[in-house]
Amino acid sequence: MNTPHTAGPAKIALRPDSFHAWRSRIDQFASKIIGLGGLVVIAAVLLILFYLVYVVSPLFLPASASRTSLEGGTDWLKTPTAFLALEEQQQVAFRISQKGDAQFFSLEDLQLIESTDIRPGDQNVAMVADDLGHTGLVAVAFEDGKVSLLQNDYSTDFSAGVELRKIIPKLEVPYGLNLRELMPDGGIAGLVLSDTDTELLLAAAGTGGRVRLDRNIKQENFLSGEISLESSVKDLKVDFEIAAISISNDHRWLYLGDESGQVHFFDTSTLSEAQVVRVSNKAITSMNMLLGGISVLAGDADGTITQLFPVRDEENQYSLEIIRRFEGHQSAIRQIIPEQRRKGFMSVDAEGNLSIFHSTAGQMVLSEKLPGLPSALALAPRASGLLLLYRDGRAEFMDIDNEHPEVSFASLWSKVWYENYPEPEYVWQSSASSNEFEPKFSLMPLAFGTLKAALYAMLFALPLALLGAAYTAYFMSPALRRMVKPTIEIMAALPTVILGFLAGLWFAPFLEENLAGVFAMMLVMPAGLLVFAWFWTRASWKLKEYVKEGWEPVLLLPVLVVLGIVSIEFVGPFQDFFFDGDLRTWLSNEAGISYDQRNAMVVGCAMGFAVIPTIFSIAEDAIYGVPKSLSDGSLALGATPWQTLVRVILPTASPGMFSAVMIGLGRAVGETMIVLMATGNTPIMDWNLFEGMRTLAANIAVEMPESAMNSSHYRILFLAALVLFMFTFVVNTGAELIRQRLREKYSSL
C-alpha cells in the first residue's frame, strides 16, 4: 500500500454501448421484480383481509323476506283453519280444520293429498296444540273438552331420484284412538302438549279459572317394547280469567297469563302459586315457550313481548325474572311462534304485522306488514319459510332469508343474560349436543384470554430478553457474544408445538409439584446473583486474573444452576412453616385462589420462552448498533459503563428496542400452539395466575374443524380471526408511530 504510483497515461476504458444497454435492462428488470415482490406481499395481506371480511359480512346483513301467492284449487281452504304445520322440505303442509278434517296438501298446487275426518262425533274442533318438542304430535281439543292425540309424519320416496324426491305424508295415532277428558264442561281457553321421553303431559285452561294437568308417565314393556301410559290428573282453580297457558319442558313450571298483564308462576308438583310477575299494564294476549322450553314469551295487548325464565339463587330457590323485552308491535300480539332450531321466534299482531326476533341477540331481525290478518300460519322447521292462510281462502308462502339472527354487536361484545344463568355474563360456549342449546357467542372471554396470555408471557419475557440483550450487546466479551447470540436465535426456530408439548406435559405437572420451589427460585436466583456479583467485585482471588472482563456469565452459570436446584430441593421446611406444608393447598384453602394444572403461569413461561429469542435478537441488534463513537464520548467524559448504558446507549437504542417488544407482543397475541396445549382452553375471564384461559387463536384452532361451513359459528370464528388481525394491525401501526417519534427524539446523527 505504500508503494508510490507509477503514473501511466490516464485512460478510461470504454465499453461498447450494447454493454450499457444490457446493464440498464438488468437494472430495470431487477427493480421491477423487487417492486413487484413488495406489491405481491401487500396484495396477499389485503386478500386475507378481504376474504375474512367476505366471510364475516353476512353476519351483519339484515334478514329479508319475499312473499308469493300460492295458486290452485282452494275451495277446501275456505273452511276455517284450527291448525297448520309445514314439513321440513316445505313441499307438504298439514292442516286441521275447525270442522274436524285433518288434511295434507301440497304447496305447489294447493291440491289435497289426503283428508281424514277425525271428529269423534259431531263436535267441532275448539283448539289444537303442537308438541313443545316439535315431534309432529298434536293435541286436538273438541268443543266438549275432550282431546285426541294425532301425529303428522312424513317419509321421503327417492325412487325417482334425489331431485324428484316425493314426500309421503302419514297420519298416525301413537297413543291410541281413545279420547281424554281434559276440560269436562267445555269452554277450553288454552291447551298445552309436551311429549318427552319419560312423560306425556297435557294441560288445559278453561273459562272461570279452571286448569287441569294430565300427566302420563311412560312405562315401556321390556318384552314387546310397547309404551303404556299411567295417567294422573290434577285440577287447579284460580281466581282470575286465564288468557294464556304455558308449561316448561321439564314439566316443572306452569305459567298462566291473566288479563291484567301478570304472569302467574306455579310449581306443578304442588300446584301452589310461587310468584306473580307483572309484565305489562295491559292484558296478556298470547304466550308460548321458546325452543328448549325454558323461557316463556308473553305478548300483551300493547304489542310488547316479554321474555321470562326462572332463575335459581344461591339457596336453590327459583324466582321468575323478566329477562328482556321485545318492542316493535303496536297492537295486541295474536300469536307467538318459536323457531324449531334456534332461539328465535315470530310474532303476529292484530293489525297483521309480522316480526321475527331473536332472544339471545335481543333484537328484531325482520318486520313485515301482511295484506291482512292471517287466520293460520306455519313456520317451516328450518325457519326458512312461512305458510300463511287468510280467511278468504288465499294462501301465501313467504321465503325468509335469516341466516344469522343470533349475532348482534351486543351479543358479541356485551353481557348477555343466557337461559339458566343467574345474571348477564360474558360467555363463550358455541355448541352442544342438543339443538335446544342456546349458543353463547361472546368474544369477550376470548379477547380477554388472548390479552391475559400475552401479558403473562411478556411479564416473563421482557425483563429476561431486554436485560439479556443489554448485557450481551454492551458488556459481554465479543468472543462469548459470538456464541451466545446465535444460540438464543436458534431457540426461535424451535417448533412451538414442542414448546407446547413440553409445557403441557412436563412443565405443568412439574410446576404443580414444585410450586413453592419455583417461587423460591424467583427470589433466590436474583438475590444469589447479586450476592455473587458483590463478592466477585470485592474479592481479589487469583481466579479473577484468569476470567477477563465480559466472561463472568460463564462463572455465573453454575452458580445459578446450583441455586435453582437448592431452591427446589430445600424449600420444604419454609413451605411447612409459612404455608402449612403445601403452597398449592394453602392457596386454595387459605387464600381462596383456585389452582389449575395448566394455568397462565405455565403459558407465561412457555410462550415467554417462545418470544424471548425474537425480542432478544432485535433488541440486541439495536443496542449493538448504537455508534461506538457515542459510548466512547460518554466514557471519555468519565461516565461508567453503566452510566453510559443507561444515559446514552439505551435511549439511543430505544426505537429498536420498542420494535422488539412490539414484535414480541404481536407474536404472543397470535401464538396458537402453545396456548392450545398448555392451557385448559376454558374461556373464563379471570386474571388469576393459576387459572387457564382460551385465546382467540386457540379458539379458532379448536373449533374451526367442528363448525359447519357458513353457519353462524363458522362465521363468528372468522370474525375472531378478523379481530385478531385488526388487533395486530392496530398494535403494529401504533408501535410504528411511537417508534418514529422515538427515533426522531434520539437519533444520533
Next chain:
Amino acid sequence: MSDQQSKKGVDARLAISTKKLNLWYGTFQALFDVDLDIKQGLITSMIGPSGCGKSTFLRTVNRINERMDYVRISGKVDVMGENIFGSNVEMLQVRKQVGMVFQRPNPLPISIRKNILFGYNIHTGGKTNQSKQDDIVESALKQVLLWDKVKDKLDHKATTLSLEEQQKLCIARLLPVKPSVLLMDEPCSALDPKGTEAVEELLWDLRGKYTILIVTHNMAQARRASEECIFMLMGKVIEHTETGQMFLTPKHKETTEYIEGRYG
C-alpha cells in the same frame, strides 16, 4: 531539542510520560516500547501513516481501550505524575484529568446544554443549582467561541448543529470537568477547510491552559497548529522534536520520506 529528560522521580513539567509501553490487540502488537514525554501546556501533534498506533496511543492514555478483553498492555503511563495503571487509581479520575475529542464529532443525542453538563454532572453527582449550571454552560461555550451562535438554542438537540459546531461542542463539554490534558484524535478530519481553520484557532486559544495532544493526518495542520511534533511508524516512535525543526531538518530518513509525501 533534547528529548532526554531526567528519569529520576517525576518531572512536574511533564503532562504525559510513558515508559516501555507495549500494547497488543489479541496477538497483534500495536505499540512497541513507546517512551514519550509530553510537556505541559504545549500543543503536541502526532503524525504517521494509518495504522501506526497514534490513535491507539491516545486511547491508552485515556484508558478507553481496556473495555475490549483482547487488549493487553504492559509498561507505565504517567499523567500529571500519576501512574494511571496504579492499583489505587480510579478510572473516573483518569478521565477527569484526560479529556478526549474524537475523529467524528460525537455529541450525545440530547440538548446542547445537557451535553455540556453531562460530564460535569457525572463528576459532581449532579447536585448543582440552576444558576451555577448556567454559568458553567456559558463559560464552556464561550471558551470554544460557540456561545454567541447557540445561546438562544441551548435546548435544541446537539445533533442539529453543523459538524464544526458539533466538534467545538465536544471540546466544550470537556472543559467543565477541568481536565489538564486534551487528547484529540484527528478532530478536523470530518470538517471542511473553514471549520478546520476555526477549530485550529480554538486550539491556539486553549494553548497554555491545557496540554493538547493532537493526532493528525494533515501535515500542514501539524506544522501550523502544534509546537512539538511526534512521528510514529509501525507502532514505534521515530522522532519527537519541535515542530519547526521536524519539518525543516528531520533526523530520520523515514520522517523525511513521510513528510515529503512518499507514503502514508
